Every structure is written in structure tokens, then in C-alpha cells.
Amino acid sequence: MNILITVETLVTGGAETFALRFAQALSKDHKVFLYRFYDNLIDQDIVNKLAPDVKKLTFKHSLDEFLRKFDSLLNKINIEHSLRNLLIKKHLKKIIKKHNIQVVHSNQFKVDYVTTEVANSLNIPIVTTIHGDYLRFWEEPPKSIISFKTKIAECVAITDAIVCISDYQLAFFQEKIQPLVSKKINLVKIYNGYPFYPALLQNGRGLKQKINIPPENFVFGMVSRGIPGKGWDVAIEAFIKLAEPNTNLILVGHSDYLNSLKAMNGHHKNIHFVGYSSEPINWINNFDVGLLPSNSDNLPTVIIEYLFCGKPVIASDVGEIKNMIALPNGNAAGNIVPLNGNKVSSELLKNEMQRYINDKTLFREHAKNALLAAQKFNMDNCVSSYVDLYNKKKNQLETLNL
Template identity: 25%
Template sequence: MKIVQVITRMDTIGGAQLHVRDLCIALMEKGHSVYVVTGGNVTLYKELDTIHCQSLIRNLNVVADIKAFVKVRHIIKNIQPDIIATHSSKAGVIGRLAGWSLRIPTIFTAHGWSFTEGVEAKKKKAYRIIERWMGRITGGVITVSEYDKQLAVKHKVLPQEKLLTIHNGVHETVRLRESRQPENRLTMVMVARFAPPKRQLELLKALTKLQQFEWEMLFAGEGPTLKEAQCFVDSEGLNDRVQFLGNRHDIAAILQKSDIFLLLSDWEGLPLSILEAMQCGLPIVASDVGGVHEAVKPSVNGYLIPPKDEVELVRTLTALLTSSTLRLQMGEQSRLLYKQHFTFEQMYDKTFAYYEKIIE
């Protein structure tokens, strides 16, 4: 099979980018031809056959968007793929329009809708209108959570028959429990870009109320709000407890040496970072948004925190920081849930079967 994957950016480390990378590598290993069309002129994923379209940018720009459509259409016409798989809002629109104009089947993977809860009201309305129109020319849509599927149905964006939930999945990695920190200094970690909808600063504010416990906090990721977080750490005297690791390619090793995983957000689809932490056997503390509840079961493998509820966040972290038994039990449940529902092989098999269905 010949496949084109279209995504707005591959110059950052994010859930959609890692999803595309892993899926493309698996497809190529099984003998399929895969091309990635993306914006800009830089990619962090050298193992992929990448074609750049510099006019494909995230923000709305009529001139650039028209140029991007023409360029992407030209690229796809030359490749003549069996199917086009699109990811992210802008690439989803341009890629599907190009496929429709060339009569090539298209799929859109919604890694969290742009009209989900937490997004500004005017933007939500605009995105719903756009997706309703795009749904008419789309062969099918994959949602990474059941929450996102039902959200699309609720707002009449797409009919049920054009939607399929395929939960994100992550690869198995070697677990190194023996490498974890001694219990007198527990390690917490958050893996996320420093940009909306992530809320690293909210987490830092809560941590100032937990200084009576022995812990260290690791942040993996970069982005526009990083400087603000660093300034806050300086002002609160937390430099000996908080580390900013930047973008890392050894996330599995970092998780395997940690004790608690955190992810605070205003909105989400189904974050790969949570699934990676579950695979490593960590208890999860995350915002109760999007499809997160499909992976994190309250009081089973972690806790769900209402958005912006600092009191509940502090209470939850206190419970985990003071009970090794609770951390161990929840970590074991995380690992079990991962094996049952969120392996990469499960995700790959369902995705490829859906490709075949849409082509047929």
C-alpha cells in the first residue's frame, strides 16, 4: 500500500508527531510505502521520508493556506497514494481538500478536537462549522478517544458511521524499577510542551504547598511558557527541587526512574504521555478533561483532578507522596490497563484495517 501522511508540524515533540512517527515506521517495516508531508523545513524524525511544504502553517493565513493547498495537492498527485491520512487541524483541512480534488480516499485522525471543552467559545463554533463541511468529503475519521467520538456526534459534526474510536497505543519498553530514586526523595515527572493547553505553572504553584515532603519535580519539554515557569521556580526558591530537562529522546528512561506521573491540561484527546507512564507502571495524576478518564481510573491507577482545582491536587499528591503502598498498587493497575487496552500493536492493527476499509 502507498500512503501519504499529512501533518502541520514535525519539528516538535508532541503526541500527534510521535503517533505519526511510530505508525509510519511500523507501516514501512511491513513493506508499505509511506510519505510524510509537513510544514516548515525541519523535522526531528530523520527516519521518515519527509516532504516539506513551508506554506503549511498552523495559524490562519489565506495566502499561505492557498499556497499550501496547491503545493500539497501537487505532491500528492505526483505520489498517487492509495490513501491520505491527515493529522492536526490545518493539515486535516488542506490534506482532505487535496485528496477530494484528486479523488483519493482520505482519513482524518482527531488527536483531540479543536472544538473540545476548554477552547474559546468563538473558536469552538468556527471549528465545528469547518469540520461539518470537511466531514462531507472525508472517507472516515479516527478519534483517539470515545469522548472525542461522542463530542462529534453531540455537535452533529459527523454521523456515527463515519467515526471510529481507536485508542492511542505506545510501544513496550524495558522497565527499570531498580533504577528509581530512594523513597526519601520521590521523583515526580510531567512530559508536555510548555504551551496551552498544558498547565505546568498551576502544578508548580501547588507544589509550593508541599515543601514539607521530600520530592523532586522533572519537566520534560520546551515551549513559549517555559521562561515563565523558570522565573516562578527562581522566585519561590525551588531550584534544588525542580529540573527543566528540555526536549528529550529518552523519555522512557526518565519515566522508569520516576515515582509519580502528572499531566495538567485545559483540554486533551488521549495523551500518549499518560500511556507511556502507565506502561512504565506509574500512578497517574491528570486533569479530568477529554478522553483522559478512559485511561486513568480514579482511585484505581491514579486520580483525576477537576481543572484548576488546586486544593484537590494538593490533597491527591499528599496521599501519593506519603504512601508507598498506594503508589505501588496504582502503578501495577496502570501497567495492567496498558497491557489490556493501549499497546501499540492493538492500535496499529485497528488503524491499518480501517485504511483498508476506507480504500475499499
């Protein structure tokens, strides 16, 4: 099957890394093309690492900077027209025809709105994976999108299947979007896959010794984007309250915000700000427990990484996290901390951290459960589910055209 996957950029982000990993796995048995809307927004190292065998395509125009400024000007005077998107549509049509694309798979709303129209005009099945932008834009529409709720309804109405990655997303589309669309929305839930190999569990050995953590110490760790909403300050406050002498906290990420936290807390000899890592698994292998006390999330990749590395999870009760760490028998691979208002209480987080220090039987049980919970994110299962969906939609369209 010839498949076109469209994204806005190829920089570090949940939607982008999913598209890269998924495209690479899909390319084993299919011809896959990965198309980005912004030629200059690419992290070449991540792209080469995650999708080395996938053909990359992009919209490239000598007047692209002018096009962006012109569209921005139109937007400021409330004119719903984008010359740049018009040119992207023409380019996408050429790409689809040239490579005999049979299915289009779009990611992120700004891309979906353009891609669905093109695929629909060419009578090609279009599948969309929902990421965090839909819900975020619903709550606070960006100034760059005029009449967002009208546009989302138009987009959804011509999309053949919408793949949600959490129950929260499913409820959002059923309760908020379905009333805006006359036809029944075809909603499907498929977890993002992760290409994990047992050999990765050996990576990073000795890193904690390099930052002077004794091998017998109990290590809490956190990996995420360096933004306040991920709960970095809560993790630090909880660890300081814990006040256990033989414990350490490793924080993996980089931003000005994290630099400010380091300036305030860097004197604490058991808190380690190690900066950005292109190989977060290497650090996670040195954790005993993974933390993510974020204010909002859907299906955080780092939770999947914690699980695949056999690390119990302490995380906030947002998005799909509770289901992510759950086993079919009702057991779990970690503990969930409720939000207190719009934030996790550092006191409650500290209490859950203390439980693992005090109860090593619980810790070992949750570590074993983590490896079991990780299996729901097997990339082969993810690819198989999407291929079945592609074929179903392709066959339905072919039947309608008879």
C-alpha cells in the same frame, strides 16, 4: 498496501509524534510515505529517532515565502482562496499517482481540508485522525481560516472514516458536526499506539542522583509542553503546600513561561527544573508518580508514557484521561482531580499527592495497575485496527466502482 500519511509539520507535538511513530510501525508490513505541508518545519533529530525507515516527502517551492505572504494578504481582505494549497493539491496528486497510493491518512484540519479533496477526486479512501485542533478551532476559529464551520462540514462530508481518540471527540462530532452534514459520519474510536519496549525501563537510571535527590526520597514528576494550560503552576503550588521533607518535584520541559516559574521557585531545593529532554522516558523512570493537572487535553502521550513506566498518575478530569488510567475491572492506575472552574485546585492536587505518601499499599497497587492500563496503547493493536479500517474502506470503494 501503499499508504500516504499527511501532516502539517514534523516538529514536536502530539499529532506529529503520533504520525511518526505510527508510520514507522506501519512500515514493517506496508509501503508508507509521510508527507508534510511545510518543508522547513521539521525537527530532524525527532524524525530520525521516531521514523528512520519511513520515506519522507514534502511540498517544496522556490517561491514558498511569497506564496505564504500572498495567501495571508488574500485572507486579510476576506478572499477564500489559497494559491499555495492549490499547488499542494497538484503536488499531492502527482505523489499519489507516482507511488500508486491505495489509502490516504490525514492529520490536522488544515491538512485534512486539502488532502480529503485530493483523495476524493482520485477516488482513493481517505481516513482522518482527529487531534486537538478541531475542538480548539470550533471554540475559537483561527483568523487564517475563513468560514471554518462551513469548511469542516465540507471536509467531513467527503471523508471515508474519522478516527477519534477520545469519547469527548466522539460526542463533539455526533452533537456539533453531524447536524451540519447530510450523510451519516463514519466515526471510529482507536487509541494512539506507543512503541514501548521493556528495555526502556532501564534508561535514565541515576539521573535523580545527578541532581542531588537521595535515593530514598519520594519523587513526583511532570513532563509536558511548556505552556500555562498544562498546569505547571498548579503542580508547583501543590508541591509547596505538601511540605514533606523527603519528597522532590522534577519538571521536564522548556519555554519562556517555565523560565519565569523557575525564576520564582528555583530557590526551592526540592523543586528541579531540568529543561527539555528528547528522551522524557529517562526522567519518568526516576519518578514515583506522574502529574498532569492540565486545563484541557485529549489523549496525552505523557500519560501513556507514565503508564508504560509503571508510574501511578495524578491528573485532571479532562479529555480521555479518566479512561486512560482505568482497568476493565473498575480499578485504576491513579487518581483524577476535577477542574475547579477552568483550573485544577492546588489544594485538591496536594491531597492526592499526600495519599500516595501516606498509603504505600495504594501506591504499589496503582503502580502495578499502570502497567496493565498501558496495554490498551500497544502499538501493534493500533496498527492492526487502522489496517482493518483501511481495508474495509478500500473494499467498500472497490465494490461501489464495480
